[in-house]
Amino acid sequence: MTSEGLTVTQRDQLMVEQEVGKIYALFSELPPSSKSILLELQRDEHQEYLKRGLSILPPSFASLDANRPWLCYWILHSLALLDGYIEPEMEDAVVDFLSHCQDPGGGYGGGPGQMPHLATTYAAVNSLITLGGSRSLSSIDRGALYTFFRKMKQPIGGYRMHDGGEVDTRACYTAISVASILNLLDDELVKDVGSYILSCQTYEGGIAGEPGSEAHGGYTFCGLATMILIGEVDRLDLPRLVDWLVFRQGVECGFQGRTNKLVDGCYSFWQGGTLTLMESLHQLFHGDGLSDSSQSDASELSGDEGHATHDHSCSSHGPENTMASINLRDTSYNFIHGRRKGGPLFDSLALQQYILLCSQLRDGGLRDKPGKNRDFYHTCYCLSGLSASQYSSSKDLESAPLPQAVLGPYSNLTEPVHPLHNVLLSKYHDARDYFALG
Numbered sequence: 290m291t292s293e294g295l296t297v298t299q300r301d302q303l304m305v306e307q308e309v310g311k312i313y314a315l316f317s318e319l320p321p322s323s324k325s326i327l328l329e330l331q332r333d334e335h336q337e338y339l340k341r342g343l344s345i346l347p348p349s350f351a352s353l354d355a356n357r358p359w360l361c362y363w364i365l366h367s368l369a370l371l372d373g374y375i376e377p378e379m380e381d382a383v384v385d386f387l388s389h390c391q392d393p394g395g396g397y398g399g400g401p402g403q404m405p406h407l408a409t410t411y412a413a414v415n416s417l418i419t420l421g422g423s424r425s426l427s428s429i430d431r432g433a434l435y436t437f438f439r440k441m442k443q444p445i446g447g448y449r450m451h452d453g454g455e456v457d458t459r460a461c462y463t464a465i466s467v468a469s470i471l472n473l474l475d476d477e478l479v480k481d482v483g484s485y486i487l488s489c490q491t492y493e494g495g496i497a498g499e500p501g502s503e504a505h506g507g508y509t510f511c512g513l514a515t516m517i518l519i520g521e522v523d524r525l526d527l528p529r530l531v532d533w534l535v536f537r538q539g540v541e542c543g544f545q546g547r548t549n550k551l552v553d554g555c556y557s558f559w560q561g562g563t564l565t566l567m568e569s570l571h572q573l574f575h576g577d578g579l580s581d582s583s584q585s586d587a588s589e590l591s592g593d594e595g596h597a598t599h600d601h602s603c604s605s606h607g608p609e610n611t612m613a614s615i616n617l618r619d620t621s622y623n624f625i626h627g628r629r630k631g632g633p634l635f636d637s638l639a640l641q642q643y644i645l646l647c648s649q650l651r652d653g654g655l656r657d658k659p660g661k662n663r664d665f666y667h668t669c670y671c672l673s674g675l676s677a678s679q680y681s682s683s684k685d686l687e688s689a690p691l692p693q694a695v696l697g698p699y700s701n702l703t704e705p706v707h708p709l710h711n712v713l714l715s716k717y718h719d720a721r722d723y724f725a726l727g
C-alpha cells in the first residue's frame with residue numbers, strides 16, 4: 290500500500306494513465322495541421338537510428354553478447370517494415386556474421402561458437418529471410434536444422450529451448466515457425482505439440498509459457514500461431530481466448546501483456562497481432578461464434594493435397610471442427626489466402642494513436658511507454674503492431690488498406706507482414722518459392 294491507500298500496481302497504473310492522458314489532452318487542443326505533423330511516422334529518423342545500430346553489430350565477432358541474432362532481426366525487420374534500403378556490403382556482413390553463429394550440428398547460437406538455441410535460431414532465420422537472395426537463403430543448413438529440431442523435441446509434446454533448457458510455448462513457436470517457413474514441417478515435429486499448447490491455455494482464456502503459469506501476450510501469440518501452423522487451432526477454446534484478448538486493450542489505447550499490468554508498446558504486436566490472427570480465424574470459421582466451423586472452411590486452412598499429412602482428433606471443443614487430414618506444407622500459405630470478411634476485434638486506430646503519439650520518438654526509435662528509452666526490441670514490435678493494425682481491416686493481406694484504416698497521412702503505411710512468422714509478406718513468398726522442393 291502507498292500513502293494514498295493505493296497498491297503499487299494501482300499507483301503505477303494511475304501514473305501511466307495521467308501521463309498518457311496529458312499527451313492526448315495536449316494533442317486534442319492542437320490545430321489540424323499540427324495534429325497531422327505529430328501523427329507522422331518518422332520514417333527517416335527511425336531508419337537512421339536502426340542503421341546506426343546495424344553498423345556496430347557484425348564486425349565484433351568476439352563479443353560475448355548472446356542476443357545478436359535478435360538484434361539483427363529487430364533491426365532488419367524494422368527497416369523492412371519501413372521499406373528501408375540496406376547497402377549490399379552490410380547485407381553480406383550480416384549473412385557472414387549469422388553463418389558464424391550457425392552450429393555445425395544445426396541451429397543458431399546467440400553469437401559465434403555459442404550453443405544453438407531455438408529463439409536465436411528463429412531470429413537468425415527470420416533475419417536471413419528478410420535479407421533474401423540466394424547467398425542469404427542458401428547459408429541456412431536445413432538438414433542440420435531438422436536434426437536440431439528433432440533433438441529439442443520432447444516425447445510428451447513441447448520443445449526445449451536448448452540442450453538442457455526450458456520447455457515452453459516460445460520454444461514450440463520458434464521451432465514450428467522456422468520449420469514451416471523452411472518447408473521442414475512433418476508429422477514427427479508436430480506430434481503432440483497441440484496437446485502441449487492446449488495444456489498452457491489458462492482459465493482466463495489466454496495462453497501461458499508453461500502449464501499452470503499466467504496467461505501472457507507474448508506466449509499467447511506463440512501458442513495461437515503454433516496451433517494455426519500445425520492445423521490444430523480448433524482445439525483451443527477460441528471464444529474464451531478472444532474474450533481475454535479484447536480486454537487487454539486499455540484506456541491508454543495500447544495493450545497490456547497480462548491482467549492488471551501496464552500498457553506497453555511491444556504488446557501492439559503480441560496482442561494486436563494475435564487479434565488480427567483471430568480476425569482471420571473468425572472469418573474462416575464464419576458463424577456468429579468462433580466455434581461454428583464448416584468442413585469447407587476447414588479444408589481452406591488445411592489444403593487438400595501435398596506430402597506431410599497430420600491426423601488428430603479434437604478434444605473438448607467440438608469434434609465437428611476436426612480437420613481430419615492437414616497438409617502441413619501449406620497451413621501458413623493457406624492462412625494468408627483465407628477470406629477476411631468479418632469486422633474488427635480491436636480498435637486499430639486507437640492502437641495506431643498509442644504507437645505514434647506515445648511510443649514513437651520524434652528523433653527515431655520507438656519505446657514501451659512515455660518516460661522509457663527507445664530500444665530495438667520495442668522499435669521492432671511497435672512497428673510490427675503498427676503494420677498489423679493498418680492492415681487489420683483489409684479484405685486480404687495483399688491489397689493496400691483504405692485511407693481511413695491508416696491513422697495520420699497515408700504515407701504512414703508500412704509494409705504488409707505474414708502474421709504467423711512476422712517477416713515481410715513478399716519475403717515470405719520468396720522463401721516459400723526458394724524452399725519449395727525441399
Ligand SMILES: CC(C)=CCC/C(C)=C/CC/C(C)=C/COP(=O)(O)OP(=O)(O)O
Pocket residue numbers: 408411459462463505506507508511545546547550551553559
Ligand atoms: C518469438 C518469441 C521468442 C516470443 C517471446 C514472447 C514474449 C515477449 C514473451 C514475454 C515474456 C514475459 C513473461 C514477459 C513479461 O515481462 P514483464 O513482467 O517485464 O512484463 P509485463 O509487466 O508487461 O507482463
Ligand SMILES: [Zn+2]
Pocket residue numbers: 553554555556657667
Ligand atoms: Zn515491452
